[in-house]
Amino acid sequence: MYNAFLTKFIRRIALKGTVLYEIIDNVAVLTVDNPPVNPLSDGVRTGLYESITKAESDDSVKGVVLTGNGRAFIAGADISEFGGNVEGVSLNEVFSKLEFCSKPVVAAINGIALGGGLETALCCNYRIAANSAFVGLPEVNLGLLPGGGGTQRLPRLAGPGEALKMMLTGGHVPAKKALNMGIIDDISDNVVEDSIKFVLDKAENEENHPKVRDLNDKMIEARGNDKILLEAQAMAAKSRKGQFAPGQIIKCVEAAINLDDFDEGLKKEGELFLECLLHPQREAMIHIFFGERAASKISDVPKDTPTKDIKKAGIIGSGTMGGGIAMCFANAGIPVHIIDQDEENLKRGVSVIEKNYDFMVNRGRLSAEQKDAVFGLVSSSLDYADISDCDIVIEAVYENLELKHDIFKTLDEIVKPDAILASNTSGLDIDSIAQVTKRPELIVGTHFFSPANIMRLLEVVRGEETSNETLATIMAIGKKLKKAAVVSLNAPGFIGNRMLFGYTAQANMLLLEGALPHQIDQALESFGLNMGPFRMMDLVGLDLGWRARKLGGKESPLHAKIGDELCEQNRFGQKNSKGYYNYTEGSRAPNAAPENESLYEKISQENGFNRRDISDEEIIDRCMLALINEGADILSEGVAQRAVDIDVVYINGYGFPIWRGGPMHHANAMGLDKVVEKLNKYHESTGNDVYKPSELLVKLAEKGERLGDAPNKDDRKEKLGFEMSSVANNF
Numbered sequence: 001m002y003n004a005f006l007t008k009f010i011r012r013i014a015l016k017g018t019v020l021y022e023i024i025d026n027v028a029v030l031t032v033d034n035p036p037v038n039p040l041s042d043g044v045r046t047g048l049y050e051s052i053t054k055a056e057s058d059d060s061v062k063g064v065v066l067t068g069n070g071r072a073f074i075a076g077a078d079i080s081e082f083g084g085n086v087e088g089v090s091l092n093e094v095f096s097k098l099e100f101c102s103k104p105v106v107a108a109i110n111g112i113a114l115g116g117g118l119e120t121a122l123c124c125n126y127r128i129a130a131n132s133a134f135v136g137l138p139e140v141n142l143g144l145l146p147g148g149g150g151t152q153r154l155p156r157l158a159g160p161g162e163a164l165k166m167m168l169t170g171g172h173v174p175a176k177k178a179l180n181m182g183i184i185d186d187i188s189d190n191v192v193e194d195s196i197k198f199v200l201d202k203a204e205n206e207e208n209h210p211k212v213r214d215l216n217d218k219m220i221e222a223r224g225n226d227k228i229l230l231e232a233q234a235m236a237a238k239s240r241k242g243q244f245a246p247g248q249i250i251k252c253v254e255a256a257i258n259l260d261d262f263d264e265g266l267k268k269e270g271e272l273f274l275e276c277l278l279h280p281q282r283e284a285m286i287h288i289f290f291g292e293r294a295a296s297k298i299s300d301v302p303k304d305t306p307t308k309d310i311k312k313a314g315i316i317g318s319g320t321m322g323g324g325i326a327m328c329f330a331n332a333g334i335p336v337h338i339i340d341q342d343e344e345n346l347k348r349g350v351s352v353i354e355k356n357y358d359f360m361v362n363r364g365r366l367s368a369e370q371k372d373a374v375f376g377l378v379s380s381s382l383d384y385a386d387i388s389d390c391d392i393v394i395e396a397v398y399e400n401l402e403l404k405h406d407i408f409k410t411l412d413e414i415v416k417p418d419a420i421l422a423s424n425t426s427g428l429d430i431d432s433i434a435q436v437t438k439r440p441e442l443i444v445g446t447h448f449f450s451p452a453n454i455m456r457l458l459e460v461v462r463g464e465e466t467s468n469e470t471l472a473t474i475m476a477i478g479k480k481l482k483k484a485a486v487v488s489l490n491a492p493g494f495i496g497n498r499m500l501f502g503y504t505a506q507a508n509m510l511l512l513e514g515a516l517p518h519q520i521d522q523a524l525e526s527f528g529l530n531m532g533p534f535r536m537m538d539l540v541g542l543d544l545g546w547r548a549r550k551l552g553g554k555e556s557p558l559h560a561k562i563g564d565e566l567c568e569q570n571r572f573g574q575k576n577s578k579g580y581y582n583y584t585e586g587s588r589a590p591n592a593a594p595e596n597e598s599l600y601e602k603i604s605q606e607n608g609f610n611r612r613d614i615s616d617e618e619i620i621d622r623c624m625l626a627l628i629n630e631g632a633d634i635l636s637e638g639v640a641q642r643a644v645d646i647d648v649v650y651i652n653g654y655g656f657p658i659w660r661g662g663p664m665h666h667a668n669a670m671g672l673d674k675v676v677e678k679l680n681k682y683h684e685s686t687g688n689d690v691y692k693p694s695e696l697l698v699k700l701a702e703k704g705e706r707l708g709d710a711p712n713k714d715d716r717k718e719k720l721g722f723e724m725s726s727v728a729n730n731f
């Protein structure tokens with residue numbers, strides 16, 4: 001007896017999270033307590049099951065109110081349990097207990113109710129939410145579907161079309177909208193108090209309490225209406241290309257519409273959920289979910305490092321990047337002042353910002369008042385004195401080291417001495433910039449991606465002398481600006497552009513060897529990339545590298561010979577409607593350019609290549625291996641802290657498919673022994689050192705290990721220097 005009690009006690013305290021039980025006015029108030037956001041961990045599930053049992057067996061209890069402690073109702077399932085052994089009561093047992101509770105149950109949604117959190121609420125008879133609460137089923141973002149009955153219950157409340165939209169976007173729905181959609185019954189400012197009154201009233205005055213599972217009207221109405229499912233399929237094909245889970249979600253809703261028996265629908269959902277759970281995309285997407293959180297931590301910067309309060313930001317340069325970065329600050333509620341060198345550029349830059357906001361108003365994404373408030377945070381002038389009181393200044397002028405030196409000297413004199421001075425350079429040496437100032441510890445690279453107000457990636461470039469406080473502040477600001485911030489050491493091309501360079505160079509080599517741009521693009525797009533390399537080069541402009549080489553009197557490297565020759569023939573890419581492809585006025589759609597083919601033949605021949613048929617497999621292999629091999633070197637030099645940081649960079653800045661988990665995860669999934677074998681094969685067949693396997697890959701493959709954290713400082717390869725880099729010369 002004693003032993004049994006002890007075993008139960010030990011098991012109970014080993015479980016994560018709990019549920020607090022109290023009686024208020026004859027109502028059992030169950031409060032989920034699992035800080036910080038109350039996920040449905042084993043302790044919470046067990047606590048819920050036991051609390052409902054207790055409330056049912058207490059005759060004085062008239063009803064149950066379920067709420068969450070702190071700012072969340074229930075943020076969702078406990079993701080750390082996925083794929084492992086699950087302890088305690090299962091979620092389905094809890095949901096069934098809730099749904100069939102002999103007393104009325106109200107979900108008092110005090111804060112976020114996402115995934116399993118909303119599914120819990122959908123098993124209650126009634127739902128009342130705080131004004132500030134929001135609900136959602138974001139499982140699709142993790143390669144999953146709402147497997148706790150969400151796909152069967154939400155359509156019964158919101159209708160299948162709206163439910164599908166919500167589940168396929170994975171978006172958050174604010175309380176007011178959730179009320180209009182029929183997901184919740186009421187909104188209240190005192191959600192627990194009002195829920196207690198509400199449930200007492202229902203217990204006294206009504207005999208039957210609705211169960212979502214019984215609400216079939218909207219399902220029957222949708223039967224035979226193919227439009228709903230077809231629209232959902234089109235939506236998934238457009239916004240979630242290549243992903244497995246969206247199709248499964250649609251199949252679940254199809255079952256909800258067509259099956260008479262709710263439990264049959266649940267069973268179908270369970271089967272389709274399991275397929276998602278076992279699918280490699282689930283592992284890849286969860287790897288990125290945790291990876292983004294890991295990337296914000298810097299291994300040698302203590303967690304409790306103080307950060308500076310950023311009350312006002314300054315931007316130098318109102319061009320493409322300066323304007324976008326200014327919008328990021330304004331959107332986060334931080335006043336921002338922009339400086340440019342002349343009136344005309346400044347006016348143009350600020351008007352682009354306003355147009356962007358107007359576009360959002362026209363699309364209904366912002367109200368006119370919101371636009372006034374946010375645009376009101378943006379000010380501008382030509383006078384550097386106006387930014388002297390800023391806490392951070394980000395320079396975004398032309399990519400020219402001398403110009404940046406001049407600007408940093410001026411900033412160092414004018415801006416208050418404890419302010420952070422950052423550069424948005426794509427590849428210049430941050431240490432060289434820091435050296436012209438008297439505050440090298442406050443100098444850092446903040447490499448935003450274009451368009452800066454939209455792209456999530458922020459590469460934070462850590463100079464030799466950048467202080468911990470500066471880094472911690474930038475990581476905190478990154479979070480505030482809703483960016484995926486990743487730290488890179490100061491080395492040519494940082495993380496992303498260095499890898500991109502190797503990748504595009506190999507795409508160009510494949511062109512020289514016999515493949516055509518559209519074949520290469522199609523192969524890589526079918527692998528999952530948003531945009532193939534030739535469409536991307538046309539978009540960026542072929543003339544940038546060509547002009548830089550001409551100016552420096554440099555010869556074209558082998559991989560750039562075709563691109564440079566296209567520039568000689570006045571084909572710069574989208575900017576003048578012809579590059580690797582042809583474009584019609586006002587359209588970005590690429591059309592084949594057969595007139596280029598004789599040029600490809602000629603340059604291939606001149607450089608000793610006998611053009612040959614190249615398979616899609618070779619195209620994908622060679623471009624991916626170039627990325628992976630460079631990524632491994634970046635890791636072995638400690639330029640990136642961990643492999644997943646590289647994945648976060650590539651997914652958020654370079655259109656790599658999230659469902660493949662990034663290039664490093666892709667390598668791990670392939671198996672590093674296989675990666676090394678393929679690298680050796682292409683090294684031999686092409687003679688190109690790009691494919692000479694990185695020592696780190698060879699070492700890990702031999703030990704049967706995976707790419708993970710960067711090696712310890714003593715084991716690192718020497719970092720690529722700016723002066724000896726071939727990468728920097730190619731940007």
Ligand SMILES: NC(=O)c1ccc[n+]([C@@H]2O[C@H](COP(=O)([O-])OP(=O)(O)OC[C@H]3O[C@@H](n4cnc5c(N)ncnc54)[C@H](O)[C@@H]3O)[C@@H](O)[C@H]2O)c1
Nearest residue numbers: 317318319320321322340341345396397398399425426450
């Ligand atoms: N465009 C991109 O895709 C991209 C992406 C990432 C990083 N970057 C980097 O961001 C920086 C800016 O690039 P961009 O594309 O926004 O350039 P841009 O040509 O669009 O704008 C540069 C702006 O800086 C202003 N300027 C120049 N000298 C100045 C001075 N002395 N004082 C004040 N203003 C001055 C110019 O008038 C212009 O408005 C560069 O370092 C670039 O490498 C660009």
